[in-house]
Amino acid sequence: MVSPSPNHPPTPVARPVIWAVGGGKGGAGKSVISSSLGVMLARRGKTCVLLDADLGGANLHTMLGMPGPRLTLSDFLRRKVAKLDEILVETPFPRLRLASGSRALMEMANPKHAQKEKILRHVQGLDADHVILDLGAGSSINVIDFFLAATQKLTVVMPEPTAVENAYHFLKAAYFRRLKRATHLPGVRPALDRVLDRKGEEAIQSAKGLLEAVKRNDPEAGQLLAEEACKFNPLILINRASSEIDQRLGSDMKTACRTYFDSEVDYLGTLPDDELVRAAVQSRRPVVEAFPTCSFSMAMNMIIDRLTADEARDEG
């Protein structure tokens, strides 16, 4: 959809609700889950934008059965177009549009801070009910900053040791990034710097250790920082679960994270390992559209119920 007045963006009535889908490990199912969320939200009557924020290896268009769009995020970042909504393309699904990163150049995989801020600013100005950010793999600052910008921060984890390890690495990186960004609060920056200078990297090995050290140095700044830490509220979503142990993993991870981070980490749900997901990806169709009653799609439905109920409650 091309805006008639690209230089003067109209002020939207309400900002879109941003959901981010991240989680560290490649192949965990982030794109399948993002595209499913988009298709299902649109089917529920919501206007929705899927933003392929996997800037180095975007592939959401393929998941939706579309050719690579002509304009992508790289055109936006290189100022070929002035506004993000100029690169949005309609998808085969009514009310769902896509912003692709598919032809983003390699250097775009690591946008500068200002570029990232620009994308986020424009995302918040999009005329849509929801924006879903499909994040790339890894725990780089760029991925983390998109993740932290979202209202609902989904962390996708497969039930296997390497994936869980990566997810924790991702969550720790996000947690410390969040604390670091709290340095605008009074007294926090010098208190943090004092602790970090003294103990170096060692101090940030443990979330609790860092907070306690800051509190000892400066109780007031420590309190402010602790309050910020409490607001760290990612949602753990287990994907490709098959055994009973897998079913328990999300709940166990939530308990472990709440102890480790002392914050509002939550368990969103578990998606089953369903061979129809692979079949749908092979045929380049969203699984929730190709097989709406398969076990994966049914579980996705419950996930969306939870996410939207949560938002309705927050609004109410």
Place this chain on the structure above:
Amino acid sequence: MRDDAFLAACRFLGVPRDADRSAVDEAYRERRLLYTEDNLATYSLFSRDELDEQMERLRVAYRRIVEVLDKEDKERALLGPAAPAAPAEPEAPAQANLTFDRDGDESAGGDEDLGAPADHDTSSPRSIEPGSSSVEPGLGTSDTRNAPEPAAPAEKPSRAAPAPFEVGESPGEYLRRCRESQGLSIAELATETRIGPRHLQALESDEFSDLQAEVYVRGFATTYSRALKASPIEEIVKAFLAIFRSA
């Protein structure tokens, strides 16, 4: 006394403040499994020392709750049989698929006062037995006690709990005996535990060629033992892990 330390202990264990003894035991059993060194959900988040610390906090919290419950039981007994029972909350913390309990959920915070730990040996943090009385003698000499896993709660009354596992015997053989004595097939248990029949068969043969990490051996062995009401689960798991490590 149901003081702040008691409430903090309930929060840490993830049980409601009016949980009954069996719910507390079950929660303690579950949480202990969470902080074992090869649990998939914790091993890459906490250091070994941090896991030990959590296990110790858990033990202190459990002991605190049990002391209060035991004391209340005694007081009720003194009042006579007509005294009303304490309100009981039969549910252990929900572990169901798709839990989303942002409200009213337990908070496992790091700074709660769980009461002062007694001066016993912290190197054996699993030394409290769920189901035992907190006021029994020997509580402070925990290092001399093993940590037998209590029998699983009776989920299906039709199945009797089998004879306990004896250290030294083959854990796979023991589980097979448990299964056969209850007239159950591998297929039935595969459905119940959601563990593939191939893996159950492998467990019963003390073989793990398909299982590449200890977390799976521990997880499968725990789940299978629980389904068969086999006990003590920790000893069975330990025996499986010993075989796995020596393979």
